[in-house]
Amino acid sequence: MKINRRQFKNASIKTKLQVINLATTGLALFLVFCALLANEFFAYRQSVMDNLKVQAQMIGSNSTAAVVFRDKQTAQEILAALQAAPEIIRAIIYLPDGTPFAQFEHPVPQASIALLSVLEQTGLPYFPLRLHFQEDIRFSAEKIASLYIEADMQGLYRTIARYAAITALAAAGALLTAFLMLQRLRDSITSPLSGLTQLMRRVSQDKDYSLRSEIDSRDEVGSLARCFNEMLEQIQSRDSSLSDELSERKRAEARLDTLAYYDTVTGLPNRHFFNERLVYTVAQAGAASGRTVLMFIDLDNFKIINDTLGHHVGDMLLSGVGERLTRTLRSKDVIFRIGGDEFAVILEDIADRDDVASIADKLVQTFAFPFLLEDHEVHISASLGVSVCPDDATDPYALLRHADTAMYYAKERGKNTYQFFQPAMRGKALQRLNMENSLRRALEKNEFILHYQPQLDLDSGQIIGAEALLRWLHPDLGTVGPSDFIPLAEETGLIVPLGEWALRTACAQAVAWQAEGLGPIAIAVNLSGRQFKDENLVENLLRIVREAGLDPGLLDLELTESTLMDGSLANMEKLTALRDAGIRFSIDDFGTGYSSMSYLKRFPLNTLKIDRSFVDGIPENHEDVAITTAIIALAQSLNMRVIAEGVETREQADFLKRKGCPHVQGHFFSRPLSAAEFTLLTRSIATQAPRAEAISGLWSLIGGRMG
Numbered sequence: 087m088k089i090n091r092r093q094f095k096n097a098s099i100k101t102k103l104q105v106i107n108l109a110t111t112g113l114a115l116f117l118v119f120c121a122l123l124a125n126e127f128f129a130y131r132q133s134v135m136d137n138l139k140v141q142a143q144m145i146g147s148n149s150t151a152a153v154v155f156r157d158k159q160t161a162q163e164i165l166a167a168l169q170a171a172p173e174i175i176r177a178i179i180y181l182p183d184g185t186p187f188a189q190f191e192h193p194v195p196q197a198s199i200a201l202l203s204v205l206e207q208t209g210l211p212y213f214p215l216r217l218h219f220q221e222d223i224r225f226s227a228e229k230i231a232s233l234y235i236e237a238d239m240q241g242l243y244r245t246i247a248r249y250a251a252i253t254a255l256a257a258a259g260a261l262l263t264a265f266l267m268l269q270r271l272r273d274s275i276t277s278p279l280s281g282l283t284q285l286m287r288r289v290s291q292d293k294d295y296s297l298r299s300e301i302d303s304r305d306e307v308g309s310l311a312r313c314f315n316e317m318l319e320q321i322q323s324r325d326s327s328l329s330d331e332l333s334e335r336k337r338a339e340a341r342l343d344t345l346a347y348y349d350t351v352t353g354l355p356n357r358h359f360f361n362e363r364l365v366y367t368v369a370q371a372g373a374a375s376g377r378t379v380l381m382f383i384d385l386d387n388f389k390i391i392n393d394t395l396g397h398h399v400g401d402m403l404l405s406g407v408g409e410r411l412t413r414t415l416r417s418k419d420v421i422f423r424i425g426g427d428e429f430a431v432i433l434e435d436i437a438d439r440d441d442v443a444s445i446a447d448k449l450v451q452t453f454a455f456p457f458l459l460e461d462h463e464v465h466i467s468a469s470l471g472v473s474v475c476p477d478d479a480t481d482p483y484a485l486l487r488h489a490d491t492a493m494y495y496a497k498e499r500g501k502n503t504y505q506f507f508q509p510a511m512r513g514k515a516l517q518r519l520n521m522e523n524s525l526r527r528a529l530e531k532n533e534f535i536l537h538y539q540p541q542l543d544l545d546s547g548q549i550i551g552a553e554a555l556l557r558w559l560h561p562d563l564g565t566v567g568p569s570d571f572i573p574l575a576e577e578t579g580l581i582v583p584l585g586e587w588a589l590r591t592a593c594a595q596a597v598a599w600q601a602e603g604l605g606p607i608a609i610a611v612n613l614s615g616r617q618f619k620d621e622n623l624v625e626n627l628l629r630i631v632r633e634a635g636l637d638p639g640l641l642d643l644e645l646t647e648s649t650l651m652d653g654s655l656a657n658m659e660k661l662t663a664l665r666d667a668g669i670r671f672s673i674d675d676f677g678t679g680y681s682s683m684s685y686l687k688r689f690p691l692n693t694l695k696i697d698r699s700f701v702d703g704i705p706e707n708h709e710d711v712a713i714t715t716a717i718i719a720l721a722q723s724l725n726m727r728v729i730a731e732g733v734e735t736r737e738q739a740d741f742l743k744r745k746g747c748p749h750v751q752g753h754f755f756s757r758p759l760s761a762a763e764f765t766l767l768t769r770s771i772a773t774q775a776p777r778a779e780a781i782s783g784l785w786s787l788i789g790g791r792m793g
């Protein structure tokens with residue numbers, strides 16, 4: 087029963103309606119059927135009973151005389167008239183003493199007897215097979231006999247059965263008609279519902295929110311369909327705005343992707359792309375038989391073009407370079423712009439190393455012709471570093487380092503060329519890298535100090551100034567001289583903060599000496615080309631001097647000829663600004679650079695420093711003597727001060743003094759000293775008050791002792 091109920095619950099509405107309809111119609115018909123049968127039964131029974139009574143009265147009154155006269159035969163004949171009433175099966179007239187007087191009997195069908203016995207056994211008295219009735223026969227109100235009359239009910243049941251059959255047939259017909267009519271009704275309810283269900287299923291399966299229900303009836307199903315359509319409408323509009331948003335987001339992502347992976351100046355893939363591609367290509371190369379080649383291309387002196395012609399032209403040049411390189415390479419080779427003026431090329435599937443050389447050569451050759459940018463004809467070259475996988479490395483990062491190292495070597499080899507990576511390069515590159523790192527750290531950890539080399543006047547024997555010279559107190563290597571780290575510091579740009587530090591320290595030291603009572607000591611500070619190019623040079627320099635509280639007239643900046651010549655116009659402005667502030671300038675290592683006489687006149691310079699290499703050959707080497715003499719004369723004619731550096735012997739000092747160069751600096755007098763040593767030396771000279779003639783010896787004595 088439970089299962090049936092559950093089955094019913096899960097059955098379709100159609101089935102449910104069918105079951106309910108059939109059940110209710112069936113039940114109604116059954117009840118009608120029962121009522122009709124019951125009515126028929128009781129009516130028939132009553133009519134039989136009435137008939138019995140009528141018969142009994144008729145027989146009773148007819149047979150009164152026969153009983154009174156004890157005329158059995160007549161009585162018998164009267165009873166025999168019952169032959170015409172087939173339902174009466176027995177009639178007996180009893181005398182008052184109970185003896186039968188006359189009797190009539192209809193033969194009872196055998197079936198009836200059997201049925202009778204069965205019914206009797208079941209004890210259903212309400213459905214008797216026989217009905218009987220007893221009537222008193224009276225004469226002058228005195229009872230003279232009684233009539234017992236019995237009727238058979240089989241006829242009743244037969245009639246009932248026939249009736250039941252007809253009724254059942256009619257009921258079945260009615261049920262069928264009802265069923266057919268209900269089916270139509272049911273379909274009119276369930277088919278829109280199932281249509282709606284199917285629609286929903288399609289929507290959920292195909293995610294097609296443009297579907298709509300076409301039911302437009304005014305009933306509940308109709309309003310359900312309308313609600314459903316509205317819901318779909320909302321989903322569809324939300325869906326479309328969502329997909330709009332999504333595609334907008336996708337477009338934005340694609341834009342970002344382009345920005346993230348491509349360089350905007352050249353349109354080439356950028357460093358980010360390069361890194362990913364290199365890792366991928368090298369991983370793939372493991373399986374292939376050919377070689378993967380990485381080339382690093384660095385433009386030579388790009389910065390000069392950028393600085394002189396402007397960034398606009400610089401960008402045009404970069405994009406032109408990108409185009410030329412792309413045209414030179416095969417379509418499957420990928421070229422990247424990985425930094426300011428750095429490009430990289432990844433070549434896949436190269437069978438032969440010689441092929442690589444010819445490609446590298448072709449790439450270098452693409453720079454042979456000048457680039458025409460706006461009105462400028464720009465000449466530029468490039469240096470190439472090549473590393474090959476798997477020959478040099480199978481790891482992308484090592485490959486990268488090797489190509490970089492090789493490129494660095496190409497630069498060292500005079501630029502405009504290419505270099506294959508060789509393991510021997512690695513040691514030097516590593517050394518350089520280590521040096522660079524520790525140089526950076528040294529600046530943070532204050533590992534630098536300044537030494538001061540006295541500059542003196544041979545006539546007065548007085549110290550007139552000091553040149554500040556950098557020393558690196560390396561924790562492992564001990565004291566490292568500037569020639570071992572200045573070039574690298576210049577290359578990496580570290581010279582700018584380092585130079586500023588040196589300047590600040592030197593200025594502070596000069597002020598301190600003055601405060602200690604050593605008198606005004608001019609301080610000479612070396613300025614590298616890189617520092618001089620710094621846009622904020624003037625501003626920074628003046629600030630440092632101001633902050634130190636130094637008289638700018640005591641600061642002497644040493645520049646080389648090449649520093650001065652590089653970008654002369656801007657330099658002129660800087661020099662003028664600084665000189666206007668009172669700062670003095672010396673040309674360091676004079677005679678070793680361009681030695682263009684015209685700039686000596688143009689620039690506001692104070693001092694020429696005769697380079698050590700000329701002083702070295704004095705007085706034996708005629709050329710050195712000639713050059714030194716010429717420089718002294720030149721300085722005098724230009725009204726400039728002259729100082730000789732690297733004076734190591736008495737002869738040199740004597741010679742210089744004789745030729746009119748009284749200012750000197752060199753080991754003959756003193757090596758570069760620490761600040762404390764410098765103080766000590768200056769004090770001891772002051773107390774000894776040396777005479778000018780004996781100065782060399784004294785200096786040599788003091789210098790020898792102190793240096």
Ligand code: C2E
Pocket residue numbers: 539554555556567568569572585588611612613614644674675698731732733734751752753754758
């Ligand atoms: P420089 O400016 O020509 O400095 C003079 C160099 O000659 C110093 O070498 C000094 O020690 C050395 N010297 C002086 N007298 C004699 C001598 O009688 N004989 C010999 N053989 N050498 C002598 P140092 O200190 O090794 O400096 C080398 C170079 O490093 C300097 O050459 C200068 O160009 C650079 N330098 C030093 N300090 C600085 C600095 O603070 N900034 C910059 N930019 N460069 C510096």
Ligand code: CA
Pocket residue numbers: 553612644674
């Ligand atoms: Ca110098």
Ligand code: CA
Pocket residue numbers: 674675695697698731
């Ligand atoms: Ca010098």
